[in-house]
Amino acid sequence: MSSESPKGDRIAKVLARAGLASRRGAEEIIAAGRIAVNGKTIDSPALNVTDNDRITVDGKALQAAEPERLWLYHKPTGLVTTNKDEQGRPTIYDALPEDMPRVMSVGRLDLNSEGLLLLTNDGGIKRKLELPSTGWMRRYRVRINGRPSDVSLEPLRKGITVDGERFQPMQITLDRQQGANAWLTVGLREGKNREIRRAMAHIGLTVNRLIRISYGPFQLGELKAGAVEEVRRKTMRDQLGLATETPTGTAKAKSADKGRGRGQVKGQGKGKPVPHRQRKPK
Secondary structure (H helix, E strand, O other), X not given: OOOOOOOOEEHHHHHHHOOOOOHHHHHHHHHOOOEEEOOEEOOOOOOEEOOOOOEEEOOEEOOOOOOOOEEEEEEOOOOEOOOOOOOOOOEHHHHOOOOOOOOEEEOOOOOOOEEEEEEEOOHHHHHHXXXXXXXXXXXXXXXXXXXXXXXXXXXXXXXXXXXXXXXXXOEEEEEEEEOXXXXXXXXXXXXXXXXXXXXXXXXXXXXXXXXXXXXXOEEOOOOOOOEEEEOOHHHHHHHHOOOOXXXXXXXXXXXXXXXXXXXXXXXXXXXXXXXXXXXXXX
């Protein structure tokens, strides 16, 4: 009996690599009977395919995978991070430049949160950056109503359980008191649904503004609200630990206001912070 592994890659991985959807999304598309391989509809992702196989989606040939790309997007408030909202609210995809390719968000920011959101055309990158094992710190500037002290914030630094869900220890700095509000800097290594808002509410504090300022080594800097800027390919590959490739030139920036973004990332080696000029909220 042969012990050799099947040739090729799992079909869901190939679909994600082509930018059709995330791996999980690709599996749902397969289950819906929308994928055919060599003319035969499949309903299970337990299939390996090679370059010799002909894959179609809804009867149309699957487009060849494009090189991995990554963008920084300054999400404004009032947009939901989803392809289509059941309540009809505007989404980030409604606001992106028309000439953007099909992209997926790395994680989410809720309706009332703003700041840095990473976008990619590659399902593998999305999965890699969302996994807790990646261990990248996400930092936020958080404005809360009230007068917190270091003592009152200590439970969050140790980790708490809210509604039966365990939140890992947070890195919290009390920056300044501004009238009835206080500004904090909060760091997380995992991003559960509305984690900061729920954790603050648990200790009696209300968040009234939340801005993500970094995701791992990628920084919001002074990128304007609504603007999009592509990360240089070499920088992306260095920071994500991807295999090197033949240089194809400098990536170009895109912005929803048609101007060039100013949040260009410069690589300094895998996982190391990229310097930026801190955007200070008012």
